[in-house]
Amino acid sequence: MPSVPSPAGSARRQRDAARTRADILDVATAEFARLGYTGARIDEIAARTRTTKRMIYYYFGSKERLFTEVLERAYAVIREQEQRLDVGHLDPVSAIRRLAELTFDHHEAHPDFIRLVSIENIHEAEHIRASAALAELSSPAIEVIGRILDEGRAQGVFTADVDAVDLHALISSFCFFRVANRHTFGALFGRDLTAEDRREEYRTMLGDMVIAYLTGKGAGRDAGRTAGQDAGRG
Amino acid sequence: MPSVPSPAGSARRQRDAARTRADILDVATAEFARLGYTGARIDEIAARTRTTKRMIYYYFGSKERLFTEVLERAYAVIREQEQRLDVGHLDPVSAIRRLAELTFDHHEAHPDFIRLVSIENIHEAEHIRASAALAELSSPAIEVIGRILDEGRAQGVFTADVDAVDLHALISSFCFFRVANRHTFGALFGRDLTAEDRREEYRTMLGDMVIAYLTGKGAGRDAGRTAGQDAGRG
DNA sequence: ACGCTAATTAACCATCTGGTTCGTTACCAG
DNA sequence: CTGGTAACGAACCAGATGGTTAATTAGCGT
Numbered sequence: 201m202p203s204v205p206s207p208a209g210s211a212r213r214q215r216d217a218a219r220t221r222a223d224i225l226d227v228a229t230a231e232f233a234r235l236g237y238t239g240a241r242i243d244e245i246a247a248r249t250r251t252t253k254r255m256i257y258y259y260f261g262s263k264e265r266l267f268t269e270v271l272e273r274a275y276a277v278i279r280e281q282e283q284r285l286d287v288g289h290l291d292p293v294s295a296i297r298r299l300a301e302l303t304f305d306h307h308e309a310h311p312d313f314i315r316l317v318s319i320e321n322i323h324e325a326e327h328i329r330a331s332a333a334l335a336e337l338s339s340p341a342i343e344v345i346g347r348i349l350d351e352g353r354a355q356g357v358f359t360a361d362v363d364a365v366d367l368h369a370l371i372s373s374f375c376f377f378r379v380a381n382r383h384t385f386g387a388l389f390g391r392d393l394t395a396e397d398r399r400e401e402y403r404t405m406l407g408d409m410v411i412a413y414l415t416g417k418g419a420g421r422d423a424g425r426t427a428g429q430d431a432g433r434g
Numbered sequence: 435m436p437s438v439p440s441p442a443g444s445a446r447r448q449r450d451a452a453r454t455r456a457d458i459l460d461v462a463t464a465e466f467a468r469l470g471y472t473g474a475r476i477d478e479i480a481a482r483t484r485t486t487k488r489m490i491y492y493y494f495g496s497k498e499r500l501f502t503e504v505l506e507r508a509y510a511v512i513r514e515q516e517q518r519l520d521v522g523h524l525d526p527v528s529a530i531r532r533l534a535e536l537t538f539d540h541h542e543a544h545p546d547f548i549r550l551v552s553i554e555n556i557h558e559a560e561h562i563r564a565s566a567a568l569a570e571l572s573s574p575a576i577e578v579i580g581r582i583l584d585e586g587r588a589q590g591v592f593t594a595d596v597d598a599v600d601l602h603a604l605i606s607s608f609c610f611f612r613v614a615n616r617h618t619f620g621a622l623f624g625r626d627l628t629a630e631d632r633r634e635e636y637r638t639m640l641g642d643m644v645i646a647y648l649t650g651k652g653a654g655r656d657a658g659r660t661a662g663q664d665a666g667r668g
Numbered sequence: 669a670c671g672c673t674a675a676t677t678a679a680c681c682a683t684c685t686g687g688t689t690c691g692t693t694a695c696c697a698g
Numbered sequence: 699c700t701g702g703t704a705a706c707g708a709a710c711c712a713g714a715t716g717g718t719t720a721a722t723t724a725g726c727g728t
Contacts (some may be wrong), residue, residue, distance in 0.1 A: 237470075238470055239556075242686060257687065258705075317618055318555065319556060323617075325621040328622065366639065374608070376611055376615065378603070378607070380555055382555075383559035385603065389576065389599050408594065411650075412643075416642065454676090488678085496717080497716065
């Protein structure tokens with residue numbers, strides 16, 4: 201392993217494994233996000249790099265493993281962000297709203313990541329399942345939500361019967377949909393879900409929705425319940 | 435145009451344009467949903483058909499136009515379903531819950547359609563935008579939601595400040611996420627969002643959430659509002 | 669009966685694609 | 699200063715891929 205000399209002045213290093221790897225990953229991330237797994241071309245990725253296609257196979261072995269490492273790095277970024285979130289000092293209602301807003305902002309700020317997740321779902325998460333690194337990557341967000349939920353219930357302000365994982369799904373779904381499906385939604389309903397001048401509106405809407413759901417005093421919990429509706433098949 | 439003889443008994447027709455077209459579209463829908471636009475192969479689609487690759491180009495001209503027709507047909511199916519929904523006789527709260535449940539059930543019942551929408555979003559809805567048929571395909575659901583919303587406000591039960599399109603986005607987001615992202619979500623959080631024994635739970639959760647949001651008497655509308663939080667960039 | 673055309677088929681093609689072979693070079697240890 | 703190895707680059711390859719050419723046939727109108 202090179203001792204990271206990083207000579208401030210002499211920019212033109214010719215042998216720097218770490219930099220070459222990172223360069224490839226950067227370009228690959230953009231290309232996979234832009235064109236999908238099958239759509240992205242190794243030749244094109246190589247061309248946009250300061251190195252060659254051979255180096256991609258030298259460092260990553262195959263297109264699949266390259267994509268897997270792209271995913272690993274992308275997920276590592278959120279985990280890092282989530283670990284920084286600090287809402288312990290807030291009351292449960294404010295804390296949940298703050299967390300929802302952070303999730304909202306994160307999705308807004310990382311559309312490439314959203315695309316990668318969509319792409320990985322098309323492939324039924326086969327790369328995530330094949331990755332040891334991603335298997336042990338727990339989500340700090342879940343634990344934070346769990347703590348806020350406990351506190352809110354202890355204080356009697358949260359009445360909804362949800363656990364942290366499902367609440368995380370609920371919050372994520374709105375944030376994800378807004379970014380991931382903005383193209384088809386915009387084309388079909390003529391509304392740009394990511395228009396800048398509507399962003400604050402949606403951010404508030406998300407928070408309102410989550411708080412209303414958690415604190416809902418039965419207003420909509422039993423009322424208007426459709427009678428024994430079977431979902432279709434048994 | 436063949437006068438659609440459709441001889442009940444003699445199944446083995448050899449020249450039937452409509453059937454050949456439909457056959458191709460059926461197989462193409464499954465293949466595109468399974469492998470994505472770029473991942474799907476014309477040769478493979480042809481092989482799974484009772485006809486040949488040449489026929490695909492004879493009827494559809496190109497891979498892109500084939501995919502566009504696949505999308506058009508898929509969207510036509512939902513529009514049809516939506517047009518059948520009848521909640522006029524229900525009170526606003528029940529009507530919204532019923533509509534949310536129908537949306538939920540539709541997503542549950544058509545995972546291939548969900549995948550096609552995800553795929554089309556990766557391609558930034560370019561095929562939808564190129565389709566005249568999809569441009570004029572309005573959504574009956576939006577109008578239904580609009581009417582329920584008006585009625586609910588008139589009765590004073592709905593207090594939230596949303597319009598039909600945004601509410602539709604909110605409802606769809608949860609339904610869509612649950613199906614589309616079940617693989618990555620399951621792999622990362624160890625929870626199968628589409629497990630049969632949890633389906634009723636999520637269906638109820640969706641309804642509760644929507645009703646709580648719409649009827650929320652300010653419980654969470656102003657309370658716990660994070661102070662002047664700027665979303666990032668200006 | 670028969671000609672016309674929509675419908676169909678087989679074989680073909682240029683190019684692209686993920687992956688590889690093999691030779692070369694920077695750079696650190698000794 | 700020199701030998702070994704990690705890092706690198708050019709050219710190559712077999713199979714795949716979207717798309718085409720050209721010849722053929724079913725079946726309806728007349």
